[in-house]
Amino acid sequence: MQDFFAAIGLVLVIEGLVYGGFPGLARKLAGDMLSMPENALWIAGLAAIAAGVGIVWLARGG
Numbered sequence: 733m734q735d736f737f738a739a740i741g742l743v744l745v746i747e748g749l750v751y752g753g754f755p756g757l758a759r760k761l762a763g764d765m766l767s768m769p770e771n772a773l774w775i776a777g778l779a780a781i782a783a784g785v786g787i788v789w790l791a792r793g794g
Contacts, residue, residue, distance in 0.1 A: 751758045765773065
């Protein structure tokens with residue numbers, strides 16, 4: 733459970749860096765997502781999940 737909370741904390745840090753450090757870029761990316769087809773968002777989401785699982789697996793000693 734401790735690892736879960738650490739992971740949530742890291743997600744918040746990364747998102748905070750984007751919104752706090754580059755608010756114009758965050759706004760542009762959000763606008764771009766609105767114009768993307770749902771299928772492209774679905775594929776990008778699945779790719780992000782796969783990459784995340786792979787990174788965790790490697791970090792844990794795979």
